[in-house]
Amino acid sequence: MQRIAALTGNEAAAEAMRQIEPDVVAAYPITPQTELMQKFAQFVADGIVKTEVVLVESEHSAMSACVGACAAGARVMTATSSQGLALMWEIVYIAASTRLPIVMTVVNRALSAPINIHCDHSDSMGCRDSGWIQLYSENPQEVYDNVVQAVRIAEHPDVLLPVMPTLDGFIISHTLERVETLADDAVKKFIGEWRPAYPLLDVDHPITFGALDLQDYYFEHKKQQAEAMTRAKEVILAIGKEYGKLTGRGYGFFDEYRTDDAEYIILCLGSAAGTVKSVVDELRNRGRKVGVLKLRVFRPFPDGELARAIGHARAIAVLDRAEGFNAVGGPLAPEVKSALYKKSDADVCNYVYGLGGRDLSPVMIRSVFDDLAEGRADARQAIHLGVRE
Amino acid sequence: MAKEKGYKELAIGGLILEAGNAAAYKTGGWRTYRPLVDKDTCTNCLQCWLFCPDVCIDVEGGKMVGYDYDHCKGCGICATICPVKAIKMVLETEGSVDADRKGCFHSKKKG
Numbered sequence: 298m299q300r301i302a303a304l305t306g307n308e309a310a311a312e313a314m315r316q317i318e319p320d321v322v323a324a325y326p327i328t329p330q331t332e333l334m335q336k337f338a339q340f341v342a343d344g345i346v347k348t349e350v351v352l353v354e355s356e357h358s359a360m361s362a363c364v365g366a367c368a369a370g371a372r373v374m375t376a377t378s379s380q381g382l383a384l385m386w387e388i389v390y391i392a393a394s395t396r397l398p399i400v401m402t403v404v405n406r407a408l409s410a411p412i413n414i415h416c417d418h419s420d421s422m423g424c425r426d427s428g429w430i431q432l433y434s435e436n437p438q439e440v441y442d443n444v445v446q447a448v449r450i451a452e453h454p455d456v457l458l459p460v461m462p463t464l465d466g467f468i469i470s471h472t473l474e475r476v477e478t479l480a481d482d483a484v485k486k487f488i489g490e491w492r493p494a495y496p497l498l499d500v501d502h503p504i505t506f507g508a509l510d511l512q513d514y515y516f517e518h519k520k521q522q523a524e525a526m527t528r529a530k531e532v533i534l535a536i537g538k539e540y541g542k543l544t545g546r547g548y549g550f551f552d553e554y555r556t557d558d559a560e561y562i563i564l565c566l567g568s569a570a571g572t573v574k575s576v577v578d579e580l581r582n583r584g585r586k587v588g589v590l591k592l593r594v595f596r597p598f599p600d601g602e603l604a605r606a607i608g609h610a611r612a613i614a615v616l617d618r619a620e621g622f623n624a625v626g627g628p629l630a631p632e633v634k635s636a637l638y639k640k641s642d643a644d645v646c647n648y649v650y651g652l653g654g655r656d657l658s659p660v661m662i663r664s665v666f667d668d669l670a671e672g673r674a675d676a677r678q679a680i681h682l683g684v685r686e
Numbered sequence: 687m688a689k690e691k692g693y694k695e696l697a698i699g700g701l702i703l704e705a706g707n708a709a710a711y712k713t714g715g716w717r718t719y720r721p722l723v724d725k726d727t728c729t730n731c732l733q734c735w736l737f738c739p740d741v742c743i744d745v746e747g748g749k750m751v752g753y754d755y756d757h758c759k760g761c762g763i764c765a766t767i768c769p770v771k772a773i774k775m776v777l778e779t780e781g782s783v784d785a786d787r788k789g790c791f792h793s794k795k796k797g
Contacts, residue, residue: 396699457698495701505702517693518700525698 370496393428415654559588608641626679752788
């Protein structure tokens with residue numbers, strides 16, 4: 298039985314966390330994540346959940362406490378944004394490489410400098426190679442759904458990797474929308490009990506975490522980690538399907554919207570997809586063969602599946618909400634290009650948009666589709682969409 | 687040296703699942719200099735035992751009786767700390783570890 302509520306993206310994540318009721322949450326407040334942890338801390342203060350909340354003095358300590366608690370055998374969650382994630386950086390890698398299934402919601406926000414509290418993906422893209430699974434959400438409903446599924450994905454014995462569900466700061470985190478939530482016991486049943494294989498607190502079976510791993514074994518452990526990320530693909534699909542049976546909202550690697558016969562496709566992450574979908578509807582009414590593919594799973598990257606889904610298009614525009622500073626474009630476009638390499642004749646171009654919370658308007662999206670249709674898109678360097686000359 | 691394991695045989699995340707297995711990791715191969723103790727000069731004060739960072743000083747009945755060459759990295763702390771200068775460091779390539787066995791010699795017999 299599902300309940301319907303009006304929730305912001307932050308509230309949707311906090312509600313999912315209340316139902317998951319992790320053993321330990323260690324967090325530090327940072328805009329625009331603050332509201333998320335505030336709501337969750339309220340649940341704890343009210344005695345609604347029994348989670349141990351660890352108040353720390355920085356995000357570096359927050360992730361460190363999460364790593365320690367997870368190694369001890371607890372089910373652990375946290376959340377952060379922007380500079381907070383940047384401060385966690387070294388421990389973010391340790392969480393993944395020690396194979397600790399921590400779930401951390403990242404409320405996407407631009408990285409300094411200059412200081413900016415609004416949305417772009419430069420924070421989560423900054424740790425795209427840290428070994429975390431990354432799920433991007435389009436709206437508060439998907440935030441809720443992704444956070445619940447993240448626990449299952451992370452703790453799956455074939456995976457055992459941390460998962461980062463993300464949502465666009467303010468655009469989703471502070472926007473009130475209709476959200477369907479599961480009953481508390483349905484969530485508990487879906488995620489099941491966490492039974493760690495090697496809890497540090499099992500004193501009858503003493504083990505070592507974080508030992509030295511030199512030339513003789515480090516490489517082997519990285520190979521294991523890479524294989525777990527590959528196996529995660531199957532697990533993500535199976536859990537997305539199972540969640541669909543439970544809720545009517547199934548999830549895959551991406552969401553294809555009117556792409557079947559589309560000649561021109563926009564590929565994007567997060568909240569941008571909603572605006573692009575409405576422009577696609579408008580252009581379809583005028584007979585233009587356009588579509589949008591919203592990527593949900595960025596890590597692991599679904600390259601073969603992506604090529605099959607959009608390889609038929611004449612031209613594809615990849616929208617990046619982060620600049621890559623590689624003199625080419627954003628971080629998403631090269632991955633899409635390599636996924637299509639030798640599998641598609643589509644021209645792929647790159648647009649960087651919405652940095653620091655800059656609005657993505659329907660006018661801009663129409664101009665992208667016009668560029669694609671008229672062969673104007675520069676295939677090599679990214680176009681900065683909506684920047685002033 | 688035991689055969690090194692492939693990635694499929696290893697515990698994930700670099701975990702070490704058995705306690706007390708550090709002794710199996712032989713660090714003696716790192717050594718450039720090997721310590722030798724002159725038992726005629728040695729007073730068995732056991733300061734070498736106290737200061738050895740790798741627990742490589744063998745002691746029996748309160749007496750220093752030699753070295754654990756499987757784990758001694760040749761750091762030379764024992765030779766530096768020895769108050770009677772009974773310990774000398776010799777190049778690993780000089781003589782042989784097998785011949786030195788426990789790392790003790792008697793200067794009177796030699797001279």
